Amino acid sequence: MSAPLLKIREELAAQIRAHGVETYPYECCGAILGRDGDGSREVLALLPLANRRDDSPRNRFEVTPGDVQLAEKTAREKNIELIGWYHSHPDAPARPSEFDREHAWPWYSYIIVSVQSGQPRDLNSWRLRDDRSAYDAETIESSAHSASI
Amino acid sequence: MAVKVIIPTPLRAYAGKQESVELQANNVAEALSGLTLRFGDLKKHLYSDDGKLRSFVNVYVNDEDIRYLQKDQTPLRDGDIVSIVPSIAGGVHR
Numbered sequence: 001m002s003a004p005l006l007k008i009r010e011e012l013a014a015q016i017r018a019h020g021v022e023t024y025p026y027e028c029c030g031a032i033l034g035r036d037g038d039g040s041r042e043v044l045a046l047l048p049l050a051n052r053r054d055d056s057p058r059n060r061f062e063v064t065p066g067d068v069q070l071a072e073k074t075a076r077e078k079n080i081e082l083i084g085w086y087h088s089h090p091d092a093p094a095r096p097s098e099f100d101r102e103h104a105w106p107w108y109s110y111i112i113v114s115v116q117s118g119q120p121r122d123l124n125s126w127r128l129r130d131d132r133s134a135y136d137a138e139t140i141e142s143s144a145h146s147a148s149i
Numbered sequence: 150m151a152v153k154v155i156i157p158t159p160l161r162a163y164a165g166k167q168e169s170v171e172l173q174a175n176n177v178a179e180a181l182s183g184l185t186l187r188f189g190d191l192k193k194h195l196y197s198d199d200g201k202l203r204s205f206v207n208v209y210v211n212d213e214d215i216r217y218l219q220k221d222q223t224p225l226r227d228g229d230i231v232s233i234v235p236s237i238a239g240g241v242h243r
Contacts, residue, residue, distance in 0.1 A: 059240050060238070061238065068235050068236060087239060097241055098242050099240055103204075103238040104239065105194070105235055107158065
């Protein structure tokens, strides 16, 4: 089976990188809004959120149920869907940790941006497998222009 | 009691693609066990291996978090709406 496709405008990917730089050395987080289709989905908007893990924001992020409901409401108002979440890994690779896997939901796309010494590096997207055993990488298709809302 | 359970988007694929499920339950524990009995694939996403509700799974009865009610023993009445609401967590492991 081929990897699921995630389309994202370069401008939106740049916003995720900039958010990771802004909060470095703490983790940033936010909601990914867009459209889900057969085998591919498209990011159309982002909703940056506050990292609610005040006790250890360097290596943890948390989005409260209230913020999840806010993200769903924001998506509904734009007539699109809440399709996933992004966060940064300060001074660590852009791949999910064991902690990420234990806390992940299926179906959502999880974009991770690595920020090394304050500079944005790799940006990857992942989806949890149905059996929760691991993540599969999504293929990111970045473009200068695509649908906007 | 006839209640409605709202399924969050990431779990709908495991619940017949339904946004909500109607079932009979006297309390939240019965509602969730009825739900996972009907849709077995939901169980691993709602419960950890030790049988406890996962920490990032939040349950509300008519917009009230059951942690501030009687947890899974919160009684249900006809027409109550039980919502499963995600919280999101993760981060670098150190």
